[in-house]
Amino acid sequence: MELDPLFLSRLQFAFVVSFHAIFPVFTIGLASYIAVLEGFAFKTNHPTWTILSRFWTRVFAVVFGMGVVSGIVMAFQFGTNWSNFSYTSANFLGPILSYEVVTAFFLEAAFLGVLLFGRGKVPPGIFLLSAILVAVGTFISSFWILSANSWMQTPAGVEMRGELLYVTSWSEAIFNASLPYRFVHMALASFLTGGFVVAGVSAWYLLLGREVKANRAALSMTLWLLLFIAPMQAWVGDLHGLNTLEHQPAKVSAMEGNWETKSNVPLLLFAWPDQEAQTNHFVLGIPGMASWILTHDVNGVVPGLDQVAREDQPPVWLVFWSFRIMVGLGLLMIAAAIAGLILRRNGAVYTKRWYLRSLTFMSLTPFVAVLAGWFTTEIGRGPWLIYGIMRFEEGLTPSLQGWMALTTLIGYVVVYAMIFTGGLYYLMRILRDGMEHPPASEQEEAPEHRAKRPLSAVDVPFEEGAR
């Protein structure tokens, strides 16, 4: 069998970045939640908020640590597998990615330490400020990454001289056309992730009857948040889609599974796109609906894949189905939030076991939705690595052979599987340990004699029954 370094490198990148992405997506939302909890604690002085904040800060520490570890590989993968791409785009991507590292570095050095270890040792105002700055810092960090990615989708502010891209305008390149939509879409996705995880875990504790007061408070506030954020995400997603239609029409055609440029395009609920035949099988759709969504007119003309040469089309069925998974889960999230509102009357939201149980399962949906969304936008950019400028195969490392890529792919899968198992297992331990114990460390250890690493903030033992 011929091993294709291009395919294997893409698979490896998709694997590493997907695996990495789930951690920051969660921590960004969770950091804001902790900041809000600290704000309430600061204002009301009520112990409920402190109990919640303590608990979620422990979870945050572990997930943040896993994000850092899994992110190390990202900083090198651009060079190992995509050296031609790195070489061509370094004048822009180098500084942007470095700024991300610098921001994260700065954040960790300055405020994370205070948030994880400073409780009771710094004035409450300073502690609150640190919690807010950690939350802000995670957004700045994600801003740089999303700027780099958006620039690959909608490049601007650069010109090609010879083989290299040179930056002609930093502001145009950084604030490129798709960045505002992608940034807001991702920010809301982080809130949804944080919100559904908190709601799911609170629901789980309520099912077990543990720390009922604090978990009712947590469930109530997150359900209010989700009630606004989940529908807002649908609206922002729609705006993002319209922006994509303007700048990357082929991606939208693939998302809609629309092969022909025509008016009155149906919204496909189910179809099996066939790239060979350039058509769909087993079609089930709502007439005119796609035209209406994209042009706000049922008779609007929507461009199809016939506008794009075959070799410039993305793999349609992947984009089509990733998009449907994302949207489907998004609708499910909206439904869960609205159900919460209805059940609020006479407090059924805290007691209906079927609802609490479904919320527990719902805590996984944002992760799947986020990954499906990234698959949609990244695969939908294909065959372009930098849209309209560089194709996937042009960006690959020339000296890379198939077996080398396969070796590292298997290697990273094994390494990550082990970290992930260890980390997930440990998170479960923390969840089972619960909120009831105040962390022993805060009472026993001398304040300054603690390591300042994220995971040192957690003192739950690795095995069962050791506390």
Place this chain on the structure above:
Amino acid sequence: MDSMFDLVPIWAGIIGFGIIMYVLMDGFDLGQGILFPFARNEEDRDTMMNSVAPVWDGNETWLVLGGAGLLAAFPLVYTVFLPALYLGVFVLLAGLIFRGVAFEFRFKARTSKYLWSWSFSVGSILATFAQGAVVGSYIQGFETENFRYVGGAFDWLTPFTVLTGLGMIAGYALLGSTWLILKTEGKLQAWAYRITPKLLAMVVAVFIAISIWTPLMDPMVKARWFDQFSLIWLLPVGALLSMVVLVRALIKRQEGLPFVATMGIFVFTYLGLAASKLPYIVPPSYTLWDAASAGESQLFLLIGLLFVIPFVLMYTAWTYWVFRGKVKAGMGYH
């Protein structure tokens, strides 16, 4: 260079500073992993790990910053070294990840502790070997064509790079053992005093072997050192003097000086290496200026870095200050 002034020397200084910071700081904590299998007992292992627990992850962030900084300032280094060392880079990263995860979970583990000890040790040794092989590959040079690496998958794994890899293991172990002399007391410190001379002997052996081998392999290096007598000879002299200081400090049972002297060995060797090869950064063909990114790109990042680096240095210094003094058995930094 179409910008107003040449930032290449400044950036070479920044990256060069970052690399030696990384080597010195991650060196002594990787050294703990290298020494781990030889430690006398489990209690000593706990203390060894505790001695670096507060600082090791801060040490490693320099590596990530170095990777991103190279892409920004000297992209050619990034896009030739990483493909050329493809499998070595994997070994390096996998080693560091295993070691990092082991670090966190070993403290929290009871029955599975021995597993995490093994991961910590094996990960540290592999990562150190790979770093030494990177240095060896740099000295060897790279097969390039039109700014791209065109060599094979194992060009980085030659007898010479195996030697530099082993040398790095000995060197980091030496940093690690002198760190233990500084940070511990009692039987563990006595053990560290005992193994340090042996480690130094290994470092000296590799140092001499590389010093003979390199000019034989690379005519440019030979010309630079032997065509006319120059001031760069002060650098190996500095390294040798540091070794002498180290031996004297060990004999006198001094506690702080051995670590300082070992850092001296590293710094002088590092500068000697730079003096041998620079301005070639992707030898044998490309200089720092060939490898540099556009002036405006270097400037754009420099502004942010000048703001952040002093802050990070202050924070680093503060962390070391807080955790100054001896680490005692049973004192947990977990």
